[in-house]
Amino acid sequence: MALVDYTDSDNSERDIPLDEITHKGSTNLHGLKRKRDSKPDLPPLPDSFHDLYASATRLSNHDDPSLHAGRQRQTPHIEGQWPTHVYIEWHPSRPDIERLSQIVDHVEKTLPPGISLHSLLKSDLGAELPLHISLSRTLMLATDQRQSFVNDLQMAVKARTVEPFTVALSGLHWVANYENNRWFLVAQIQKPPGDELNKLLEASNLVARDYNQPYLYISQETLTAPALVREKRRRQGSVQLRTTLSHDRPLSYSQPSQLYEDVSNHFHFSIGWTLKKPSKTSIEEVLGEQMLEVAIRSVKIKPVISHSTMKGPSLAAHECVSEDALIHLKSYKYSSVDKSLISRYILKHYWNGFVELLPLWLAPNMVTLLGFFFILTNVILLEIFVPDLIGPAPSWLYYSFAFGLWMYSTMDNVDGKQARRTGQSSGLGELFDHGIDSLNCTLASLCETAAMGLGPSPKGVFTALIPCLPMFFSTWETYHTHTLYLGYFNGPTEGLIIACSMMTLSGYYGPQIWTQPLTDLINWPAAFGSVSVIDIWIPVIFGTFLLIHLPACVINVIKARREKDLPVAPVFIEWLPIMVFTGSCAAWLYSPYSSLMRENRLVLFCLTMSFVFGRMTTKIILAHLTRQPFPLWTVMLAPLIGGAVLGNLPRLGFPAVTATFELWYLRSYFIFALVVYFRWALLVINSICAYLGINCLTITPKPAPNQSAEKRSNQNGTPWKTQQAAQRRKGD
Numbered sequence: 001m002a003l004v005d006y007t008d009s010d011n012s013e014r015d016i017p018l019d020e021i022t023h024k025g026s027t028n029l030h031g032l033k034r035k036r037d038s039k040p041d042l043p044p045l046p047d048s049f050h051d052l053y054a055s056a057t058r059l060s061n062h063d064d065p066s067l068h069a070g071r072q073r074q075t076p077h078i079e080g081q082w083p084t085h086v087y088i089e090w091h092p093s094r095p096d097i098e099r100l101s102q103i104v105d106h107v108e109k110t111l112p113p114g115i116s117l118h119s120l121l122k123s124d125l126g127a128e129l130p131l132h133i134s135l136s137r138t139l140m141l142a143t144d145q146r147q148s149f150v151n152d153l154q155m156a157v158k159a160r161t162v163e164p165f166t167v168a169l170s171g172l173h174w175v176a177n178y179e180n181n182r183w184f185l186v187a188q189i190q191k192p193p194g195d196e197l198n199k200l201l202e203a204s205n206l207v208a209r210d211y212n213q214p215y216l217y218i219s220q221e222t223l224t225a226p227a228l229v230r231e232k233r234r235r236q237g238s239v240q241l242r243t244t245l246s247h248d249r250p251l252s253y254s255q256p257s258q259l260y261e262d263v264s265n266h267f268h269f270s271i272g273w274t275l276k277k278p279s280k281t282s283i284e285e286v287l288g289e290q291m292l293e294v295a296i297r298s299v300k301i302k303p304v305i306s307h308s309t310m311k312g313p314s315l316a317a318h319e320c321v322s323e324d325a326l327i328h329l330k331s332y333k334y335s336s337v338d339k340s341l342i343s344r345y346i347l348k349h350y351w352n353g354f355v356e357l358l359p360l361w362l363a364p365n366m367v368t369l370l371g372f373f374f375i376l377t378n379v380i381l382l383e384i385f386v387p388d389l390i391g392p393a394p395s396w397l398y399y400s401f402a403f404g405l406w407m408y409s410t411m412d413n414v415d416g417k418q419a420r421r422t423g424q425s426s427g428l429g430e431l432f433d434h435g436i437d438s439l440n441c442t443l444a445s446l447c448e449t450a451a452m453g454l455g456p457s458p459k460g461v462f463t464a465l466i467p468c469l470p471m472f473f474s475t476w477e478t479y480h481t482h483t484l485y486l487g488y489f490n491g492p493t494e495g496l497i498i499a500c501s502m503m504t505l506s507g508y509y510g511p512q513i514w515t516q517p518l519t520d521l522i523n524w525p526a527a528f529g530s531v532s533v534i535d536i537w538i539p540v541i542f543g544t545f546l547l548i549h550l551p552a553c554v555i556n557v558i559k560a561r562r563e564k565d566l567p568v569a570p571v572f573i574e575w576l577p578i579m580v581f582t583g584s585c586a587a588w589l590y591s592p593y594s595s596l597m598r599e600n601r602l603v604l605f606c607l608t609m610s611f612v613f614g615r616m617t618t619k620i621i622l623a624h625l626t627r628q629p630f631p632l633w634t635v636m637l638a639p640l641i642g643g644a645v646l647g648n649l650p651r652l653g654f655p656a657v658t659a660t661f662e663l664w665y666l667r668s669y670f671i672f673a674l675v676v677y678f679r680w681a682l683l684v685i686n687s688i689c690a691y692l693g694i695n696c697l698t699i700t701p702k703p704a705p706n707q708s709a710e711k712r713s714n715q716n717g718t719p720w721k722t723q724q725a726a727q728r729r730k731g732d
Helices: 094-110 143-159 196-210 224-235 241-250 314-318 321-329 341-353 364-385 397-421 427-451 458-465 469-479 492-508 511-517 533-563 570-590 602-626 635-646 659-692 711-715 720-732
Strands: 014-017 081-088 131-134 140-144 166-176 181-187 268-274 293-296 298-302 334-338 485-488
Touching: 014 485, 081 143, 094 181, 094 268, 131 511, 140 143, 143 196, 143 321, 166 268, 181 511, 181 533, 268 314, 321 602, 341 397, 341 485, 341 492, 364 427, 364 602, 427 469, 427 492, 427 511, 427 602, 458 533, 458 570, 458 602, 469 485, 469 570, 469 602, 485 533, 492 511, 511 533, 570 635, 602 635, 602 659, 635 659, 635 720
Parallel strands: 334 485
Antiparallel strands: 014 298, 081 131, 081 140, 081 298, 131 268, 166 181, 166 293, 181 268
């Protein structure tokens, strides 16, 4: 028995079906498996089965030709290398098997004595075997390349827009392998009308090129073409960086390539093999007039690495939750660097102890959400007890601000630990975590504005909105480096401790403490004179961002781009969203013709900006997770630009709008931002949950081995097909 025959194990192959790939660009990449019918009374195993492993037992990974009918391994075994093949599989019907078996028997009789022809139609135990059309040579992939290879091959096949097709067998030939030490009896395939085989081969070779793997059936003239050589160098880079290449420059397989070539005469099914070179006796006529036809519906990869499904096309694709985008969540790995000494040596032990207090039934995303509820509660209390943001308010309110911010930070730091405790880690966790952080930027700082008694003043506006700048650039940095960097002194740790301390001091001394001269607190008149904390507040905060945080982000991004041999200048165009956001906020609020500060509308404005900024930065995180282009725009910025224009109409020669009109414009903007944000958030979260077969706010039951995402989604309460249909309706 040939011990290297592939089985139908769920862990051995990957399907890319063609029957869901349409010319509209949508796919349905379900992993199709040939299932065996289980019968109550199985026949007994033949005697030969019991002593299959009685002799010639494998004791090492060295090749033993006696285990393979005299064949020798052409690709040596290397630890960490995975021999991979791309191919089309055909399971012949019983009449087809009988017809092909007769052909093999007939050809064997024509061979000279001493040459044995081994059939590929059945195993030594008589089990019928599938036949294959090769679409690649043996590809040696590293462990960390396997998933991304599947992802890229799916995109390449989809880009070829190949629908299910039929091929016909036209004749027999002898074909030698590349080493000329094994000869195959093959049934040649006629060129299908739609040239589907050449298109699929082109897709396979395109992906092989990006992984520095050999091509199949490509002529020397094509290989040495200058355009192909330049394209290969440009896209390839190094094999080690290939798994992260598509993060920065999503590979496009839809453009015409230099690898297309009509090699229709090479496609075949191998039906037998021999180790000795056969004679050149013509065998083309053996098939006779009985033409066999084969229906082609999928492309396969061995070994299997993942299971794929499909989402709705239009809106889903636009919002980075299409099949091509979500497929990268399968290979997602979170990466962060926190150099803070306080985090590493003090808070780490606090977080590790705190997470043990959380029940295992509490989902990690719910932990994040509970932390955000502390902030929302304080914003509500703020609006009730200190709506002018000046105060003084009751002391307990400032203590509540400090406690709520501390609990938010705690929950934000233990949600990942809870995910690992409960086995719920996924890309959705990072998206949800950073999405909440983005919403919190203008809300927690609003509490800080009230704690310092700044009110709706220029300094109050600055304090409420300044956290958006470091948050955006940290997100921008993460998009390019794929790592969240936190320095020795960073906002989420040291900055938050300072904010909590200031809120606590406001509760004890009152917010007026920040307007007192520093010499009243620190007896050093020569150094501070009559300067108060509020006087140096803006220079210190903005200077820290401008001189420390921003340069660190830029340096890390430039370093990452240069390591991958990518241009640096284009990344600065990606600052456009935050420039529009910051410029529009400043132009609107600081305009002398705007009534928002005079009428104390800063709370409503910050609530609105919470959704606008949250959508803007969360789209960047989503693009980072799904390896999509950097999002330069969100529709939620348009009303902000409109507000900036509205607040400056007299500068343009138009009369100023009334305070009532401006207020209703802001209220309408808030409702618009609220609806658009949650509609988008639900689309993204539902798409990811349906794709990964997980829940967002509850613990997902651990699936049984080899359980599909379809079955998991059914267990989670919504049938898979229902989820798919719902997403498509949203996309339409």
